[in-house]
Each structure stands twice: as structure tokens, then as C-alpha cells.
Amino acid sequence: MSHEHLLAHLHAHYQGMPPVAAMEVAIAGYDGQALRLRAPLSRNVNDKGCAFGGSLSSLMTLAAWGVVSLHIQGAGMEAEVYIADCQVRYLAPLYADLEAQAQAGPDVVWHDFLATLAQRGRARAELVARVPLPEGGDAATFTARFVAFRKG
Amino acid sequence: MSHEHLLAHLHAHYQGMPPVAAMEVAIAGYDGQALRLRAPLSRNVNDKGCAFGGSLSSLMTLAAWGVVSLHIQGAGMEAEVYIADCQVRYLAPLYADLEAQAQAGPDVVWHDFLATLAQRGRARAELVARVPLPEGGDAATFTARFVAFRKG
Numbered sequence: 267m268s269h270e271h272l273l274a275h276l277h278a279h280y281q282g283m284p285p286v287a288a289m290e291v292a293i294a295g296y297d298g299q300a301l302r303l304r305a306p307l308s309r310n311v312n313d314k315g316c317a318f319g320g321s322l323s324s325l326m327t328l329a330a331w332g333v334v335s336l337h338i339q340g341a342g343m344e345a346e347v348y349i350a351d352c353q354v355r356y357l358a359p360l361y362a363d364l365e366a367q368a369q370a371g372p373d374v375v376w377h378d379f380l381a382t383l384a385q386r387g388r389a390r391a392e393l394v395a396r397v398p399l400p401e402g403g404d405a406a407t408f409t410a411r412f413v414a415f416r417k418g
Numbered sequence: 419m420s421h422e423h424l425l426a427h428l429h430a431h432y433q434g435m436p437p438v439a440a441m442e443v444a445i446a447g448y449d450g451q452a453l454r455l456r457a458p459l460s461r462n463v464n465d466k467g468c469a470f471g472g473s474l475s476s477l478m479t480l481a482a483w484g485v486v487s488l489h490i491q492g493a494g495m496e497a498e499v500y501i502a503d504c505q506v507r508y509l510a511p512l513y514a515d516l517e518a519q520a521q522a523g524p525d526v527v528w529h530d531f532l533a534t535l536a537q538r539g540r541a542r543a544e545l546v547a548r549v550p551l552p553e554g555g556d557a558a559t560f561t562a563r564f565v566a567f568r569k570g
Contacts, residue, residue, distance in 0.1 A: 285462050285473050288440030310437050319501045320476025321437045327472050349471045351507045356500065 269296070272339055276332055289321055291328060300369040301336065303329045307363050316359035317405065322366075322397050323354050326408035329368035330393035334412050341380045345414040350390075352410035360397065360405035368395035371409065387416045421448070424491055428484055441473055443480060452521040453488065455481045459515050468511035469557065474518075474549050475506050478560040481520035482545035486564045493532045497566040502542070504562035512549065512557035520547035523561065539568045 277293055280286045290309045294302040303325055310321035331347055338345045370376065371392035383389040395408040429445050432438045442461045446454040455477055462473035483499055490497045522528065523544035535541040547560040 279465055283464050283470055284460070285437075285441060285470050288461075289437060308436070309440075312435050313431055314498060318435055318437050318476075320472070320479050323475050323479070323504075324470075324472025327475070346466060348511075349508050351505070352475075353503070353505050355503045359500075 269298075272336055275339070276336065279335075280328060280332075285324070286328060289324065291325065293332075294365060296336065299333075300367055301329050301332045303332070303366045303368075305364045307361070310364055314359065316361050317364050317397075319354075319356055319406075321364060322356070322360070322406045323352075323408070325364050325366040326354070326368060326395035326397065326406065327352065327410065329366040330395050330408065330410055331412065333368050333370065333393060334391060334414060337376050337380065338383065338414060341384075343380070343383060344417040345383060346417060347412055347414045350411040350413050352408060355407045357404050357406060358399055360399060362400045364397055366395055366397050368393055368408075370394075383414055383416050389414050421450075424488055427491070428488065431487075432480060432484075437476070438480060441476065443477065445484075446517060448488065451485075452519055453481050453484045455484070455518045455520075457516045459513070462516055466511065468513050469516050469549075471506075471508055471558075473516060474508070474512070474558045475504075475560070477516050477518040478506070478520060478547035478549065478558065479504065479562065481518040482547050482560065482562055483564065485520050485522065485545060486543060486566060489528050489532065490535065490566060493536075495532070495535060496569040497535060498569060499564055499566045502563040502565050504560060507559045509556050509558060510551055512551060514552045516549055516557075518547055518549050520545055520560075522546075535566055535568050541566050 289305045294304045312318040397405045441457045446456045464470040549557045
């Protein structure tokens with residue numbers, strides 16, 4: 267599949283999930299390593315007028331999940347991808363639209379991850395994500411482990 | 419405020435947040451220590467037909483936040499309550515409606531928390547939450563630190 271095709275597929279995937287559709291998540295960009303997702307503040311606001319922590323966490327989860335899925339599909343494989351655990355730090359309130367940026371953690375080598383998935387039928391990867399503040403710094407950061415199970 | 423009054427207030431609070439209203443969160447019970455929140459699977463389902471990880475995390479965050487807020491309001495104080503960080507473990511897929519149960523972590527003494535908030539204007543507490551599986555065990559568990567800032 268081409269880059270555009272993969273992203274269109276991912277977008278349809280996100281929109282098929284009711285809680286994600288409600289967040290009005292959109293794909294903002296993908297450079298082959300980092301995936302950026304956006305969601306409007308108006309759909310993701312809390313009682314204090316800033317971004318709801320659950321929405322920040324969900325957007326980072328979706329972006330990180332998307333990075334793993336894009337690498338698997340880009341290699342011509344199919345797999346179910348699950349989040350195993352995550353750590354989230356909420357650093358500062360965000361009074362603007364949300365943008366999550368996710369990519370592989372420092373120890374991930376995608377070639378090895380894909381080889382393991384192809385050979386053993388399952389593979390693990392650590393992903394990192396952040397939601398930057400317009401004024402610099404981060405509203406939230408995220409580290410998570412994902413597991414992929416090859417299908418078919 | 420009475421127990422019923424506090425819960426009605428909390429319910430209105432949740433419904434005022436668009437992403438929470440979209441999840442169709444309802445208060446299932448509160449015994450003075452543990453708060454239970456429910457949300458239908460249909461509004462919180464992922465691509466695999468089970469509960470979306472972001473919804474599990476959000477529901478546990480809301481329940482834990484609710485426990486802190488109920489204790490503060492029950493003591494006649496007002497405060498802004500923020501989540502500082504959290505750890506989530508996703509243990510098993512949930513193919514049923516979501517119910518999150520939250521309460522204070524083992525080291526929290528509410529009397530001390532409230533005294534600190536009254537005297538210093540801010541206080542911290544660790545909360546724990548889980549989403550049980552209908553068949554026993556947990557779909558997800560959660561540990562988080564919250565900070566309250568007294569208002570007025």
C-alpha cells in the first residue's frame with residue numbers, strides 16, 4: 267500500500283470507533299517515523315476550559331497505536347495491535363487544540379520488530395508520545411508498550 | 419451538602435464535559451469511599467469489538483477524580499483537582515459495558531489530606547482504580563496522583 271493509502275485506511279479505522287469519532291480526531295501528518303494526530307479543544311474540553319486528561323491520554327494512545335499499525339501494514343503484514351500498559355504525565359494545562367506526536371521509543375528497531383512478528387507471530391515495542399504546548403514545552407507525555415499478534 | 423446532592427453535582431459536572439458526555443458516563447454508586455462509574459460498550463468500543471483503551475483510562479481517571487472531589491466538597495471546601503500522572507495496565511479485553519471503581523490508595527488518610535488542603539491551600543493524594551471483567555479479574559488497573567488547589 268502507498269503512504270496515502272495507509273493513512274486513509276488508518277483514518278477510516280479511527281472513525282469507526284465511536285469514542286474516537288466523538289473526539290473528532292484527524293491525521294495531521296506522518297513522515298514515516300512520527301505520526302501526528304489533532305483533535306479540537308471544543309470536543310475535548312474539561313470543566314476548567316482546558317484539555318480533558320482522558321482526551322490527551324486517548325489521543326497519545328491512538329497516535330502510538332497508529333505508528334505500530336503503519337509499520338506493520340507498510341511491511342505487508344496484518345496484525346492485531348494492543349496496548350499493554352502506559353505511563354502518562356500531565357505537565358501543564360492546554361488551552362488550545364490538541365496535537366499528539368508519537369514515535370518509537372529509543373530502543374525500537376523496526377526491522378527487528380517486523381522480523382520477530384513475521385517469525386514468531388507476535389512482537390512488542392515501546393512507543394513514546396507527547397502533546398506539545400503552543401508556547402513551548404509539553405502539556406503531557408506518554409510512554410507505552412504495545413503487543414502485536416500477526417493475523418492469518 | 420447531602421450525599422445525593424454531591425452526586426447530582428458530580429453528575430452535572432461530568433455531563434458538562436463534551437468527551438465525557440459522548441462516553442455516556444453514569445454514576446453507578448458511592449459508599450463514601452469507592453465511587454463506581456459506568457459507560458456503555460456501544461459508545462466506547464474499539465475496532466476489535468471490545469472496550470477502547472482510551473475509554474477505560476478516561477473512565478478510571480474520572481472515577482478517581484470524582485473520589486477526590488467528593489471528599490473535598492463533603493468537607494465543605496472548594497478546590498480545583500488535577501491529575502498529575504498515572505499508570506495504566508491493560509490486562510484483558512472487555513466485551514461488556516464498562517464499570518470503573520476508584521478509591522484512595524493504601525497510604526491516603528482523608529482527614530490528613532483535607533487538613534493539609536485547608537492549611538496549605540494544596541494537597542496531594544494517590545488514587546487507585548480498576549475496571550473489573552464480568553467473568554472475574556480485571557480488564558484494566560490504574561494508579562494516579564492527584565493535586566488539589568483550594569479556591570477562594
